[in-house]
Amino acid sequence: MRKALILAGLATLSQPVAAAIQSAPLTLERIFGDKAIPIDQVEGGEWTADGSGYDAIEPSKAVAGGTDLVRYDVARNARTVLVAAGDLVVPATGKPIAIQSYAWSADGKRLLIFTNGTRFRRTRALGDYWLFDVAARTLRRVGGDAPPASLMYAAFSPDGSRIAYVRANNLYVEPSAGDAPPRQLTRDGNDLIVNGLGDWVYEEEFYLRKAWSWSPDSRTIAFWRFDTSGVGTFYMISNTMGQYSKPIPLQYPKVGTTNSAVRVGTIDVASGATRWIGLTGDPRQNYVPQMSWAGTSGKVFLQYANRLQNTYNLLLADPASGTTKPVFVERDAAWVEANGDPTWLDGGKRFTWLSERDGWRHLYVASSDGKTPSLRTPGRFDVVSLLLVDEARGWAWFTASPDNPTQRYLYRATLTGKPRVERVTPAGQAGTHGYDIAPGAHWARHTVSAIDRAPVTEMIDLTTQAPVRVLARNAALQDEIAHEPIGPTEFTRLDLGKGVSVDAWIMKPAGFDPAKRYPVLFQVYGEPWGQTVADAWGGNTALWHRMLAERGYIVASIDPRGTNTPRGRDWRKSIYRRLGVVGPEDYAAGVRKLIAERPYIDPARIGIWGWSGGGSSTLHAMFRFPELFKTGIAVAAVSDQMLYDTIYQERYMGLPADNAAGYKAGSPITYAAGLAGNLLVIHGTGDDNVHYQNLEQLEDRLIAANKPFTMMAYPDRTHGIYEKPGTSLHLYSLMTRYLETNLPPGGR
Incomplete structure (x- = not known):
C-alpha cells in the first residue's frame, strides 16, 4: 500500500510567512508545546507510473x-x-x-x-x-x-x-x-503461528512487516510463516487502564535464546495448494531476511543467513517444486547486511546488489547464473542508499559523500559497460540532500538541510537541476535560526592517535567569550544503527540543543568507531564482538582531546546524554569514566546486552556462548559501581523494544552499590516516549531542569 501523502495545508506551503519571528529566546513551549514553531513538511506524494x-x-x-x-x-x-x-x-x-x-x-x-x-x-x-x-x-x-x-x-x-x-x-x-x-489460503494461523507478516524481531531488525508478495503473473503468492511457539514470552504490564494491571505478552527472542522457526512457501491461488521451499539447516538457527520474485523469471529469490549473520546464501527457488539452486554466497568476517528487494534486470537474469566485499559499500550488478558480480561504483567511498534503478536509460541513482561523511549528495552510475560514476548534486550546496525520484528520472522532490539550516523541499527538474517550485520552505523555522544569538556550528575531526580519527560538531553558547570556561553537554549514540555527527537539520532535538546553547551551554557530539557513517567497512566493523567497549573509549578519548585543545571547555562541567544505544553509551561514560563525565541522562538504555534481541545483538557481538567476556564488557551494568556523578535514567514502561526491565535491573545494581541516582518512568510509553498529550514537553522539561541543577550553565 502507498503511505499517507502530502500533509494538510500543502497549498499554503509556498506562501511567504506574514511576519518574521522576533528573536525571542527559545523555550520548551516553543519547541514542544501547543504553540510550537510551525514546521512545513512534505510526506509522500506517490508518483504516477509514467513519472509525470x-x-x-x-x-x-x-x-x-x-x-x-x-x-x-x-x-x-x-x-x-x-x-x-x-x-x-x-x-x-x-x-x-x-x-x-x-x-x-x-x-x-x-x-x-x-x-x-x-x-x-x-x-x-x-x-x-x-x-x-x-x-x-x-x-x-x-x-x-x-x-x-x-x-x-x-x-x-x-x-x-x-x-x-x-x-x-x-x-x-x-x-x-x-x-x-x-x-x-492458510489455516493454521493463531496467536503463535503467523502467516504473511513478520514476527516482532524480524519487523524490528529486518524491517519485515508485510511478509508476502504476489508473483508477476498473479497466479502465486510467496509468503513467510513464523512458528513463534518456542520463543520466550516477555510480559509488559500496563497499570493505567483501570483498577487492575493488564499483562501484555510479547514473543521476544532475547540474546542466545530460541528464535521463531521460519519457513517460506508459495501458494497456488487457484487451487490453494501450498508448496514449501526446501531450505537446509535448523529453521530456528537461520534467517530469511529478504524474499522477492526474480523479475519475470517465475523464480523466487531468497537471502538465507546463518544465525551469526556472517554468511548469506543467495538462492533461486522453483515455486512448483520447492527446490533451490545457489546464486552466490556473500561472506564477511564480521557480519553481512541484508539487501532490500533487489531491482531485477533483463527479465530476471541480473539484479542489483550492495556489498562491502572490497572494503566499501558498493553497488554491483549480479547475475542469476552465479557469475562474478560487476562492480558499478568503484572508488574509496560508500554508497549510502540506492534510490532508483532506471534500466531503460542505463543508470542507477544513489546517495554518497566521498569527501565528507557528515554530508549526503546525489550520484548516478552506469549499469553496463565501463563503470562511470557522476555527481548529480551541483557543487556549492553543502549539507545533506535527499531525493524522491520519479520513474524516468525527470522530476524529483529534493530536500536540502544543514545543521544550522532548516530543511527546504522543492520540486526539481533532475535533468537540469533547476527548481520548479517550492513545496516546503520552512521560513518560520529558518527565521528563528537566523535570529538566534549563537554562532555557526563547527565541524571538526579529532585525531585520537594510532590511526584513529573521529568526527565531531561543536555549538558554542550565546555571548561566547573564549576567555571563560563553559559546561559542555555531549549528545551520543555510538552504535551501528545511527550517526549523530551529521550536517543535517536535527528536528526538535536540534532546537532543544540550540535552546541550551542560548542558556549558556556548549553542545557537542562525537561519532566513535562503529557508527553508521560512510567511512568504509573497517570503520564500521572495527567494533565486532566489542560493541559497548570501543565506542565509549573513543568518546572518552575525544572528550579529553577537546579539553586539551580548547581552554574554554570547563573540565569540571562535562555532561552527556543519549537515547537507546545512546543511553547505553551514556551509562558507559558515567560508570567507566567518572573522572571525566560529571552528569549524564540515559534515555531508554540497554543496560545489559543479554536483555536485547537476538538479531541485533548477535549480529555485532556473536553468540553469548562464544563471547561471554565480550557481552559482559559491553554491558554498562557491569560497571555500575563506578558511578560517581549525577545520573538521571528515563524509560517508558511500555517499551517493547528495550524493555523496562533494563532500568529495573540497573537500579537493583546501583542500589546494591549504594549509588545515588535519579529515575523517571513514563507509564505505558514505548521506546520513543511520545505517546499521550504533553509527554514530549514533560520529558524535555525534566531533562532541562536536571541539567540546570546539576550542570550549571554559563561562562566562568
Missing part, C-alpha cells in the same frame, strides 16, 4: 472529515481531483471514508483504500479496506464479515483481478470484481 505527476491525499473542503485523492501534473502545475470525498460516503452510515493510504489497480479502474488504522506494534497497520470502482463510483468493503480494523497489508494482484491480505495471522484472497466471498 503524483497523487496526494488532502483534506476535503466540501465534506467534513473526508479526504480527496488528487493528482498534480508537475510540468503544468495542474491539480485534478481523482476521487472526491463525496464519492467515499458509506451509504449505511452516511459518513465519509478518510483515506490513510491507497493503491491503484494496474488498469486504474479500481482504488483500494486503507482507513481506520489501528496500532499494531510500531505502525497503524490494522485497519479496514474499501474498494472503490472509479467508473461506477461505488464502494465495497473488503474482507466480507471481518470485524472492524482486522485486516492488514492488502494488495492488488499485478493484473488487478484479486486482492489478498492478512487477517488473524492467515492469508486470504478475494476477487476485486463482483461480490464473491473471501477465500482463506
Whole structure:
C-alpha cells in the first residue's frame, strides 16, 4: 500500500510567512508545546507510473472529515481531483471514508483504500479496506464479515483481478470484481503461528512487516510463516487502564535464546495448494531476511543467513517444486547486511546488489547464473542508499559523500559497460540532500538541510537541476535560526592517535567569550544503527540543543568507531564482538582531546546524554569514566546486552556462548559501581523494544552499590516516549531542569 501523502495545508506551503519571528529566546513551549514553531513538511506524494505527476491525499473542503485523492501534473502545475470525498460516503452510515493510504489497480479502474488504522506494534497497520470502482463510483468493503480494523497489508494482484491480505495471522484472497466471498489460503494461523507478516524481531531488525508478495503473473503468492511457539514470552504490564494491571505478552527472542522457526512457501491461488521451499539447516538457527520474485523469471529469490549473520546464501527457488539452486554466497568476517528487494534486470537474469566485499559499500550488478558480480561504483567511498534503478536509460541513482561523511549528495552510475560514476548534486550546496525520484528520472522532490539550516523541499527538474517550485520552505523555522544569538556550528575531526580519527560538531553558547570556561553537554549514540555527527537539520532535538546553547551551554557530539557513517567497512566493523567497549573509549578519548585543545571547555562541567544505544553509551561514560563525565541522562538504555534481541545483538557481538567476556564488557551494568556523578535514567514502561526491565535491573545494581541516582518512568510509553498529550514537553522539561541543577550553565 502507498503511505499517507502530502500533509494538510500543502497549498499554503509556498506562501511567504506574514511576519518574521522576533528573536525571542527559545523555550520548551516553543519547541514542544501547543504553540510550537510551525514546521512545513512534505510526506509522500506517490508518483504516477509514467513519472509525470503524483497523487496526494488532502483534506476535503466540501465534506467534513473526508479526504480527496488528487493528482498534480508537475510540468503544468495542474491539480485534478481523482476521487472526491463525496464519492467515499458509506451509504449505511452516511459518513465519509478518510483515506490513510491507497493503491491503484494496474488498469486504474479500481482504488483500494486503507482507513481506520489501528496500532499494531510500531505502525497503524490494522485497519479496514474499501474498494472503490472509479467508473461506477461505488464502494465495497473488503474482507466480507471481518470485524472492524482486522485486516492488514492488502494488495492488488499485478493484473488487478484479486486482492489478498492478512487477517488473524492467515492469508486470504478475494476477487476485486463482483461480490464473491473471501477465500482463506492458510489455516493454521493463531496467536503463535503467523502467516504473511513478520514476527516482532524480524519487523524490528529486518524491517519485515508485510511478509508476502504476489508473483508477476498473479497466479502465486510467496509468503513467510513464523512458528513463534518456542520463543520466550516477555510480559509488559500496563497499570493505567483501570483498577487492575493488564499483562501484555510479547514473543521476544532475547540474546542466545530460541528464535521463531521460519519457513517460506508459495501458494497456488487457484487451487490453494501450498508448496514449501526446501531450505537446509535448523529453521530456528537461520534467517530469511529478504524474499522477492526474480523479475519475470517465475523464480523466487531468497537471502538465507546463518544465525551469526556472517554468511548469506543467495538462492533461486522453483515455486512448483520447492527446490533451490545457489546464486552466490556473500561472506564477511564480521557480519553481512541484508539487501532490500533487489531491482531485477533483463527479465530476471541480473539484479542489483550492495556489498562491502572490497572494503566499501558498493553497488554491483549480479547475475542469476552465479557469475562474478560487476562492480558499478568503484572508488574509496560508500554508497549510502540506492534510490532508483532506471534500466531503460542505463543508470542507477544513489546517495554518497566521498569527501565528507557528515554530508549526503546525489550520484548516478552506469549499469553496463565501463563503470562511470557522476555527481548529480551541483557543487556549492553543502549539507545533506535527499531525493524522491520519479520513474524516468525527470522530476524529483529534493530536500536540502544543514545543521544550522532548516530543511527546504522543492520540486526539481533532475535533468537540469533547476527548481520548479517550492513545496516546503520552512521560513518560520529558518527565521528563528537566523535570529538566534549563537554562532555557526563547527565541524571538526579529532585525531585520537594510532590511526584513529573521529568526527565531531561543536555549538558554542550565546555571548561566547573564549576567555571563560563553559559546561559542555555531549549528545551520543555510538552504535551501528545511527550517526549523530551529521550536517543535517536535527528536528526538535536540534532546537532543544540550540535552546541550551542560548542558556549558556556548549553542545557537542562525537561519532566513535562503529557508527553508521560512510567511512568504509573497517570503520564500521572495527567494533565486532566489542560493541559497548570501543565506542565509549573513543568518546572518552575525544572528550579529553577537546579539553586539551580548547581552554574554554570547563573540565569540571562535562555532561552527556543519549537515547537507546545512546543511553547505553551514556551509562558507559558515567560508570567507566567518572573522572571525566560529571552528569549524564540515559534515555531508554540497554543496560545489559543479554536483555536485547537476538538479531541485533548477535549480529555485532556473536553468540553469548562464544563471547561471554565480550557481552559482559559491553554491558554498562557491569560497571555500575563506578558511578560517581549525577545520573538521571528515563524509560517508558511500555517499551517493547528495550524493555523496562533494563532500568529495573540497573537500579537493583546501583542500589546494591549504594549509588545515588535519579529515575523517571513514563507509564505505558514505548521506546520513543511520545505517546499521550504533553509527554514530549514533560520529558524535555525534566531533562532541562536536571541539567540546570546539576550542570550549571554559563561562562566562568
